[in-house]
Amino acid sequence: MRIISVAVALFTLIEMLAAAPLTTAERVQFKSGKVYVAQNGGLKEAREEVALPFDILVQTNGAFTVKSGKPRQLQDGEMLDRNGMLLRPDGTIQPVMDHVTMKRNRMVVVKDGVVSDVKGRIKLGDGSTVSSDGYLTSPRGTVRKVLDGELFRLEGGNLPVRDTVTMQDGRVMVQKDGSTLAVGRNSTIMMNDGTKVFSDGTIIRFDGSKSKLREGETLVIEGVRTRPR
Secondary structure (H helix, E strand, C coil): CHHHHHHHHHHHHHHHHHHHCCCCCCCCEEECCEEEEEEEEEEECCEEEEECCCEEEEECCCEEEEECCCEEEEECEEECCCCCCEECCCEEEEEECCCCECCEEEEEEEECCEEEEEECCCECCCCEEEEEECCEEEECCEECCCCCCCCEEEEECCCEEEEEEECCCCCEEEEEECEEEEECCCCCECCCCCCEEECEEEECCCCCEEECCCCCCCEECCCCCCCCC
């Protein structure tokens, strides 16, 4: 009887370990109906749930939740990383956590991926407030204008802003300050981190290093620098 009890306990423990979500993934990608995990420099199909920081849980069918919120579905080619940033094949990038941001001079709140206008004032978890006309008031009473592209978690605190540069059908597209722009022919765009982007896909970093985008490639770089409160 004791041997049977030990065997049952061992089997239960094995089941629990097998069912535990993977917590070491650098990012996940949804492709052709499957979730792939980037881990230790390699890419493999996910056989169990994947847990990312910010209470993000990704199922093997591509559905994911944030803090037990409403389920959302990853679309083909989308990637979700450990910073909670969702990168789409078109080069656009945004956090999946609930947040408030200024987008094209419009203050919006995003909950479970649904975007709506800020109405009146929203109080964040750290005591700051954000107003519909785009002003942030700190807990100390300091008031300043929110920059285009800045991100604030509803729980309080800034989220790191990321911009992107991508090559699509021979055109160079950038996401900067929350907006997507095409780099005009024979033109350049200066990104927030000092990176210079040319219409032929040439990239010159602030440190002088040079590279060139390939078709379908996306480069993720630092976005607008948030100001201290």
